Amino acid sequence: MPLKILEYVRPKTLEEAYELLQKDGAEILGGTTYARLSNRTIKLAIDLQDVGISDIYEEDDYIVVGAMARLANMQFHDLIMEYANGYLYDAISYVWSVQLRNIATVGGTIVPKWGFSDFITAVLALPSEVEFYKAGRMKLEEFLENPTPKKDIMTKLLIKKESRKATFKFMRNSVYDFSIVNVAVSAKDENGKLTDWRVAVGARPGVAALSRKAMEILNDGYDESHIEEATEAMQEELNFADDFRWSGEYRREVAGALMRNAISEVIG
Numbered sequence: 001m002p003l004k005i006l007e008y009v010r011p012k013t014l015e016e017a018y019e020l021l022q023k024d025g026a027e028i029l030g031g032t033t034y035a036r037l038s039n040r041t042i043k044l045a046i047d048l049q050d051v052g053i054s055d056i057y058e059e060d061d062y063i064v065v066g067a068m069a070r071l072a073n074m075q076f077h078d079l080i081m082e083y084a085n086g087y088l089y090d091a092i093s094y095v096w097s098v099q100l101r102n103i104a105t106v107g108g109t110i111v112p113k114w115g116f117s118d119f120i121t122a123v124l125a126l127p128s129e130v131e132f133y134k135a136g137r138m139k140l141e142e143f144l145e146n147p148t149p150k151k152d153i154m155t156k157l158l159i160k161k162e163s164r165k166a167t168f169k170f171m172r173n174s175v176y177d178f179s180i181v182n183v184a185v186s187a188k189d190e191n192g193k194l195t196d197w198r199v200a201v202g203a204r205p206g207v208a209a210l211s212r213k214a215m216e217i218l219n220d221g222y223d224e225s226h227i228e229e230a231t232e233a234m235q236e237e238l239n240f241a242d243d244f245r246w247s248g249e250y251r252r253e254v255a256g257a258l259m260r261n262a263i264s265e266v267i268g
């Protein structure tokens, strides 16, 4: 049995969509790529295509990506292609297939906080924020570490515009598989000096998290001994667990290797 929708609505404003969402059994539709895999019944399906949150543009110090932007629109947007030497263009290209990326939305990818997400790990390694209609704006890490705002609508992803060097690494059994572990590292490039390091690790198999200890160590220095210390700190700080595919111990080892590699690439 496929996903069943009892009533479908396409509101024209965010206010109207938010009011409809408060009704019993109401749910937001993103691209429905994941939602349609279930055989649930949605009483009231709210399609956000007409509420004006699909655009990608610049605003003050941020690149703003509307929650209804498709992953492919984001991937090929000039602002994204130019940012950090095409880092996000490259990272998004690993999200399954062209067909999926043409349909899946940024909101539908961030809000569920899936552990397997490559996209979330890649964005978390950048200073970024998410905005919800009622709950307002928060750092992406705050959103990931706290309960998801209930019956609310994600409207935007905001990525701080600054000169950054960044890289995304993952381990998979094959290209069309979910990552068994993934790591993203970035640092602010201040005339060749690398500051404000960010290290995100996902698919542990939990949702991506920052290793704040590793970031602190790298902010002190990024020579061989600091890199080794930071890697060990990440392996100790973050939780790695078993699932039906790999053990937590193996994930921890692989994450360490990916992180060393990623830091070396960022340093160049």
Ligand SMILES: Cc1cc2nc3c(=O)[nH]c(=O)nc-3n(C[C@H](O)[C@H](O)[C@H](O)COP(=O)(O)OP(=O)(O)OC[C@H]3O[C@@H](n4cnc5c(N)ncnc54)[C@H](O)[C@@H]3O)c2cc1C
Binding pocket: 027, 028, 029, 030, 031, 032, 033, 034, 035, 036, 037, 048, 067, 068, 094, 095, 096, 100, 103, 104, 105, 106, 107, 108, 109, 110, 111, 112, 116, 117, 118, 119, 120, 152, 153, 154, 155, 177, 178, 179
């Ligand atoms: C076969 C397959 C392979 C995949 N492979 C990868 C991969 O390799 N790497 C990777 O990173 N990801 C992968 N994904 C995940 C994918 O990138 C999308 O994140 C996912 O499919 C959902 O996107 P969607 O826009 O279709 O969301 P939907 O399925 O429409 O919605 C998902 C959830 O988000 C909620 N939602 C959607 N938009 C909003 C909003 N604006 N505000 C509040 N709630 C909202 C919905 O109510 C729903 O609960 C894969 C998914 C599939 C189906």
